[in-house]
Amino acid sequence: MVSRLVNNIYNKIFCTLFLAFIWFLPEVTSSEEKGIDLMSDDYDLLEDSSLEDLESELIFNREWEAEVSDKKEGSEEKKIGRFGIEGFSGSINQSFVFGIEDPGVSFNRQKSGLERIRTAFNFNHKGEISPSIKYKVGGLLRYDWGKLDNNQYRIGRNSIRLKLKDAYLDMYPSESIWLRIGNQIIARGQFDGLSITDTINPRDLSIPAQGELSDFRQHVPAALISIPIQNAKLELILTYDAGADNVGQPGSGFDPLVLFQNPTSLAPSSLFAKYLKPSNPTELFARLNYAFNGGDLAVVFSDENLNQRNLKSVTxxxxxxxxxxGFDRVQKYGFSGNLARGNYLFKYEAVQIAGLPIPGKDPTVLPWQKKNQSVIGFGFDYSGIDNLTLGFESDVKLVQDYSEVLSGSETSVGQSFQARWTGLNDLLNINGTFSKLNGEESVISSLAANYNVQDGLSVGARFVRYYASSVSDSLYPYRNQDVIMFSTEYSF
Amino acid sequence: MKGKYQMSLFIKIFFFGSIIPLVLFVVNPAFSLSAFEIMSKVDARYTGESAVSTTRMILIDKKDRKRTREIEMFSKDYADVDKSISFFKSPGDVKGTAYMSFNWETPSKEDDSWLYLPALQKVNRIASSDRSGSFMGSDFTYTDIDGFELNDYNYELKKESDLVEGKDCWVIELTPKNKKVIDKTGYLKSLQWIRKDIFIPVKGRILVKKGKKIKLFSAKDITKINGIWTAKTLQMITTKNKKLVHKSVFQLKSIKYNIDIGDGIFSTEVMQSGL
Known part of the structure; x- marks a missing residue:
């Protein structure tokens, strides 16, 4: 008893001192710094030597001097709007991915080892046809150096894939009307880790948390028009044949068919998937965006196909x-916005979904019941600690007219945490994420570091962990797919 | 624009203007001016109604390794707000990045900022006080870029006369009036050398709140372009224990003043579509 009491007191004192230290540290540092003499001649020496270097190496470039001095006073009085040609750009990314654990018999890689070696070449060209019409064309060439075969990654059994990415025209019929037509990404909404109103583009879920950010959203053929209405802007977006979330191939680390092996008696080796086309390939999204001092607000409506394809029939x-x-048609209406206050950026989103299909305890019992669902999300970014930004997002889903035969619960919660740190003048970036999937104990977490070796050249490493403790969790079959990745990227 | 002293990289310092005050003060610039009056003159100087510029940002570490970014920037003064939008043109890993800022004249209004990252193809608002951080890896902060309020500081004339590259300067100490200003800027206090003939800060020493660091600022190659005094080179050196940690140089490549910039350019749509 006595020792426990002493321990408690010790802990409380320790915690108090620790908190006091953290709290007063900036003040202590400040008072020490107040003794510094800013007039010191030592700084003159540093400034002078530094400027001498600059003058000899950088500053008095004759070409630049000429460009500046050639501008005649009173000349160039033309109207400037949107102009210029960005030209070519792109990147080459080389990655190596190692699986740390033994995933099990349902997958091509059943033991720890090399998962893939991939080279990705991204390229873009941007130009203009006239001052009010611009274009962008881009693609991705992906080369896999080998393939998993008989539980071994074999170099030489390569594959190549070419994918069209940005391919659109930007038009400005007037100064304030913007029209974009073509294959494009339309990223909206406030959240980074959760998607509540940001559903225009399907996602790449074939390798969750392992892909590049630029490849996460899938391009869709769409027409976007932005029209000013008083102080707000109305965005109308029409997509055609946008497709669904990209899922893993049979036998790959995130093969979706594996999900149907556990709750049913279906034999793993005899399962096949057939993906159906939507009955209505056209989707409509409308957003009324209003930006005010300190925040943004958007009212949203959509008549869309769910990006996640659901089970429709079994033969x-x-x-x-x-x-x-196949696809399910739903209507959504809601709002999203943010408020910037001090070091905080508060984010919120809410949407009402009409006609959302929800599986029963056995997902092969069809058809799934359609219910209305409310989704409310709240989050914030805090950037008051040096180069560190902390982010938190949470969503709550409420199924209306809930019945016990449905899988999941009436109300479910998900969370996502993020920490981003940049140091050494942006040479080094470290990013940690922790996402607890809505309504489950499943967690996807990652820790990534990226170092900028020189302009355009970076090296990175990432660890991705998949955690699930309950058989009913959707991540449970994939709980042993943890990987460590190494990559290098050259941008031009 | 009055009421706001901006040690602003693009909006003020690059585009130093001095049409109005010179007549009054060059004759006897030291005549009975208080530190606040001097800084008011710096703030009130005419810098053009709008500007379009291309600059090169050079980041240099203590081992003298250099990274270079090219930025195109548009700025325009309105009655109640200064708007600016910047586009990164190179290198490849930051190409397409855009930053937009609205700096409101009303002190009670926090400034608005948005950042567009091409990898995400998404525009994100930035927290109002997230300004003490580095601007795209440079030694300049977002506050340096956007500027800060004249009335946020107490001013003291530390030295009546000091020569910087042969030019007579006042030396003025700026002390934030409260902790909120310190949190917003990340700076505890600073010294500014103000050229007496053209009311331009040509040298600065800034005590940084965290890390026991001191920043050394200098404006070089000041010439008159389109009747507006313009610094073609800006430098910020971060030091610790009087040793170089990192430095950044902004080098002006081209500039056009008083261009008729369309209002539509200051929008999140243009951030997405780029120039």
Whole structure:
């Protein structure tokens, strides 16, 4: 008893001192710094020597001097709007991915080892047809140096894939009207880790948390028009054949069919997937955006196909079972916005979804019941600690007219934490994420570091962990897919 | 624009203007001016209604390794707000990045800022006080870029006369009036050398709140372009224990003053579509 009491007191004193130290540290530092003499001649020497270097190496470049001095007074009095040609740009990324654990018999890689070696070449060209019409064309060439075969990654069994990315025209019929037509990404909403109103582009879920940020959203054929209405802007977005979230190939680390092995009695080797086309390939999104001092607000409406394809029917034969996945049409209306206050950026989103299909305890019992669902999200970014930014996001889902036969619960919560630190004048970036999936105990977490070796050249490493403790968690079959990745990227 | 002293990289310092005050004060610049009056003159100087510029930002570490970014910037003064938008043109890993800022004249209004990152193809608002951080890895902060309020500081004339590159200067100490200003800027106090003939800060020493660091600022190659005094080179050196930690140089490549910039350019849509 006595020792426990002493321990408690010790802990409290320690905590108090620790907190006091943290709290007063800036003040202590400040008072020490107040003794510094800013007039000191030592700084003159530093300034002078530094400027001498600059003068000899950088500053008095004759070409630049000429450009500045050639501007005649009173000349160049033309109207400047949007102009210029960005030209070519791109990047080459080389990555190596190692699986740390033994994923199990459902996957091509069943033991720890090399998962993939991939070279990705991104290229873009941006130009203008006239001062009010510009274009951008870009693509991704992805080369896999080998393939998993018989539980071994074999170099030489390569594959190559070319994918169209940005391919659009930007038009400005007037100064304040913007029209973009073509294959594009339209990233909206406030959240980084959760998608509540940001559903225009499907996602790449084939390798969750392992892909490049620029490849996460999938390009869609769309027409976007932005029209000013008093102090607000109305965005109308029409997409056609936007497709669904990209999921893993059969046998890959995140093969979606594996999800249907546990809750059903279907044999793993006899499962096949068939992906159906949507009955209505056109989707409409409308956003009324209003920016005010200290915040943004958008009212949103959409008539869209869910990006996640759901099970529609099952056909069985003596040797195999075919699962048919198709689209569901839903209507959404809601709002999203932010408020900037001091070191905080508060973010919020809310949406009401009409006609959302929800699986039962056994997802192969069809059709799934359609329910209305409310989703409310809140989050904030805090940037008051030097080069560190902390982010938190949470979403709450409420199924209306809930019944016990449905999987999941009536109300479910998900969270996402992020910490981003940049140091050495942006040479080094460290990023940590922790996402607890809504309504589950499943967690995807990652820790990544990226170092800028020189202009345009960086090296990086990332560790991704998948955690699930319950068989009912959607991440459970993938809980042993943890990887460590190494990459290098050259941008031009 | 009055009411706001901006040690602003693009909006004020690059585009030093001095049409109005010279007549009055060059004759006898030291005549009975208080430190606040001097800084008011610095703040009130005419710097053009708008400007379009291309600059090169050079980041140099203590081992003399250099990284270079090229930035195109548009700025325009309105009655109640200064708007600016910047586009990174190179190198490849930051190309397409855009930063937009609205600096309101009303002190009670916090400034608005947005950042567009091409990898995400998304525009994000930046927290109002997230300004003491480094601007794109440079030794300049977002506050240096956007400027800060004249009335946020107490001013003291530390030295009536000091020569900087042969030019007579006042030396003025700026002390933040409260902790909020310190938090916003990340600076505890600073010394500014103000050229008496053209009311331009040509040298500065800044005590940084964290890390026991001191920043050394200098404006070089000041010439008159389109009737507006313009510094073609700006430098910020970060030091610790009187040793170089890192330095950044902004070098003006081209500039056009009083261009008729369309209002539509200051929008999140243009951040996305780029120039």
């Amino acid at each position: 069985t034969s003596s040797s195999s079972t075919e699962l048919h996945f």
